[in-house]
Amino acid sequence: MTIDERLDRLTERHEALAQTMELIAAAQVKNDERFGQVARNFEIVLDSIKRLEHIAAAHERIEDLEEGRPSNSPRRGV
Numbered sequence: 001m002t003i004d005e006r007l008d009r010l011t012e013r014h015e016a017l018a019q020t021m022e023l024i025a026a027a028q029v030k031n032d033e034r035f036g037q038v039a040r041n042f043e044i045v046l047d048s049i050k051r052l053e054h055i056a057a058a059h060e061r062i063e064d065l066e067e068g069r070p071s072n073s074p075r076r077g078v
Contacts, residue, residue, distance in 0.1 A: 001009075064070065
């Protein structure tokens with residue numbers, strides 16, 4: 001194999017690696033976008049859970065008041 005053939009082969013490999021890196025970079029950008037959306041969705045879910053927790057606590061206080069218990073007393077059967 002001559003030096004010119006080796007250089008041609010190295011050039012082809014270099015071009016193939018450059019194309020592969022471009023594909024990987026594009027895939028990483030898409031993954032970053034997807035991860036960002038997942039993180040935003042997770043924050044929304046956590047916020048919803050916190051709101052539901054507050055609603056449940058308010059319902060417990062209402063039930064305590066309806067049953068004549070102080071709202072800070074321990075609940076029975078829970």
